[in-house]
Amino acid sequence: MNMPGHYIKSYCRIANGEISRNGKVLFSDASEEFPAFIKAAYKYFETDYSKFFKMDNLSKLAFMGAEVLLKDQEKNTALVLSNKASSLDTDRKHQAAISDRSGAFASPAVFVYTLPNICMGEISIRHKLYSENSFFIFAEFNPHLLSDYANDLLETGKADEVLCGWVEYDKGKYDAFLYVIAKKGLLPHDTGELTKLYRTK
């Protein structure tokens, strides 16, 4: 269904060793492991932000997606992200630390990332966004609910633009599809269009 008046301003994909924006590959790297890949991307985009290295994998993934998209964004850009595995990658690390038979020591720097919305906190800090944040968990990418929710934020004036999407990190596999909904843009804000863009890997 087409949502009148709202457009996809830009979109970003991070998967399979590539980072693309609006369908154009900006960066690719042959590293097999996510940490090496995302660190190479951090360097390639000349991101000078030492807090990046303290983030968990999910936050690094979402953060780099936002780096690619949020260059000249409206200050009131809401964040509406989703995934399947929540923060389970980090949850497992915390669980391993507290189950260690030789002595259980929870790490506060790990524990703080055992919530999926922390990645939106990181983006908010980086881009000074005092905006709406919501993190949803779905079995798979669900453009219908994200669209309804983004439209409501725009229609009620709660946001001028909305960064939406899917950021999944689980068992070493990563997949991010982020997009900005605005009053002007490249493509109509249409769930069919979003599904097509998401399926184009």
Add this chain to the structure above:
Amino acid sequence: MSELKQELKEKIIEQLNLEDVSVDEIANNDPLFGEGLGLDSIDALELIVMLDKDYGIKLADPKEGRKIFESIDTMAAYIAANRSN
């Protein structure tokens, strides 16, 4: 004592993920928080865990951390005086 200081610098870089800092860049009397290494409140909590896990020191009051974690010098002195392993 200088060995302990070296060890602390390595541990801090490793455990606090200070990717762009090397051991040589941390002077023994550099402030660890604020202006110096720029550590924050979560790092302070990590250091409290490090004292417990690696040196067997439990802080009775977490506020004590502020003085102990002023610099590598103050940390090393505190650990040397209180360590149990």
Add this chain to the structure above:
Amino acid sequence: MDSVYLSHNNIVSAYGLDSAAAIDGIKNEVSGLTLVNDPDLLPNPFYSSLIDQKNVHEAFLKLNPQEAYTRLEEILLVSLADTLKNSGVPLTDRVGLIISTTKGNIDVLDTDSPFDESRAYLSELGGKIKSFFGFKNEALVLSNACVSGVLALAVAKRLIHQKRYDHVFVVAGDLVSKFILSGFNSFQALSESPCRPYCKTRTGINIGEVGCSVLVTKDKDRLIDASVRILGEASCNDANHISGPSRTGEGLYRSIASAMRQAQLAPKAIDFISAHGTATMYNDEMEAIAFNRAHLQDSPLNSLKGYFGHTLGASGLLETIIGMYSLHSNTLFASLGFQELGVSQPLNIIQETTAKESSVFLKTASGFGGCNTAAIFQKINP
């Protein structure tokens, strides 16, 4: 714009299996917090409010389950079954389901758990609850730290406003687990005594557990005596730190200001505030700054953490439901544990349960990731 209301509800807590049991406890200023000595959860004894699983399980068996469910699932199903039954809303494709939780079935990660690790995926939890009752739509799981419970009400309202649903059932819950306790303990955030929100002698949080549920609807024919209308709601980030509360109360202040704008209300219209009040030094101080910036320092205010502890992803919904009954009984509930103001700005803490004619209350919450949510509710006489 359609008006959106909160209606039928249930609270499964240390007080019992329904909202009335919790309200009775609060009216009598009885805390649900007790000293728990369970080294499997935490090496030292700690204060918490725990749900009696035997009672829950007995109630759960009456729902005729066909397979094994986790402890959290049993709690959520018992709570939602009560709300569904009382509401009589048929589960058509116009009915949504929102689940608010921070950690869901995280206890299945423990090697002692009889359940498979896959149960830790929150979409699995959503699927279990959806299919138990036969909801037509997929469950929407909201996991947004400690604002989840009140943000879930905003999400329900927004989706009704977008005409996706006519009714939404929101169910919220988190368990007291080793996972959570060890984490908050590593943050030096746990209190060794019953918590004292906003008090000079406060020393931190108690973690508690509840499961609760509510019907959010646009249908005026579905309301109950305790119903409220959602007048405004907003959620703003601090953009400051992922765990430390903002020193200027930025996100909370902005959330309140935005919700008040939407509700078109002046500060004096707020009859009371059901605040977050976790009883950590920094959180309560941050709230005091935000409430003063919003000119709400004179509004009677409580934190309900002294009754339930901090119930994480359920707290915002739990405290909103209590607020509904507070409003309709024209009673301000005492902020249990408070003795002497221990924040730098003035606040009007409710020191004893007192009668006050009320029609509007503000609910706020704040959490890790710098998130904050404010929502304003108005009494409705059906």
